[in-house]
Amino acid sequence: MTEKLFYQDSHLREFTAEVISCEAVKDRYEIETDRTAFFPEGGGQYADTGELGGVRVLDVREENGRIFHVADGPLEVGTTVSGRVDWEERFMKMQQHTGEHIVSGLVHSKFGYNNVGFHLGSEDC
Numbered sequence: 001m002t003e004k005l006f007y008q009d010s011h012l013r014e015f016t017a018e019v020i021s022c023e024a025v026k027d028r029y030e031i032e033t034d035r036t037a038f039f040p041e042g043g044g045q046y047a048d049t050g051e052l053g054g055v056r057v058l059d060v061r062e063e064n065g066r067i068f069h070v071a072d073g074p075l076e077v078g079t080t081v082s083g084r085v086d087w088e089e090r091f092m093k094m095q096q097h098t099g100e101h102i103v104s105g106l107v108h109s110k111f112g113y114n115n116v117g118f119h120l121g122s123e124d125c
Helices: 087-111
Strands: 014-025 028-033 050-052 055-063 066-071 080-085
Touching: 028 055
Parallel strands: none
Antiparallel strands: 014 028, 014 080, 028 066, 050 055, 050 080, 055 066
8 A cells, every 4th residue: 555645634735655566558658656745636636747856757547546647658656755746736736626516515505506517627728
């Protein structure tokens, strides 16, 4: 299980972690660390991007409690690396996600409709 630092501090921008695994998948690498501040896609919010150990994190996914950073280069298993979340992008996504809850709550309270889906992405702003 990956320690989810983003639940402890959603404003955390930098952290260190140990590389647990690194697997080549097509032209990318799926890197698992023991802990992360990178939020994986889920719950209506897109994944974070940023940098991990000098490679670019392009996507983040979670599977059975394990979080995988999809990156453009490999990292050596067992090394300690520094991670940096793209804060401007993270903050924009946080604001959009909060706005979705506000709009959905208003629609529900005024008209009784439940939220069954909502999309706000960077291409919409």
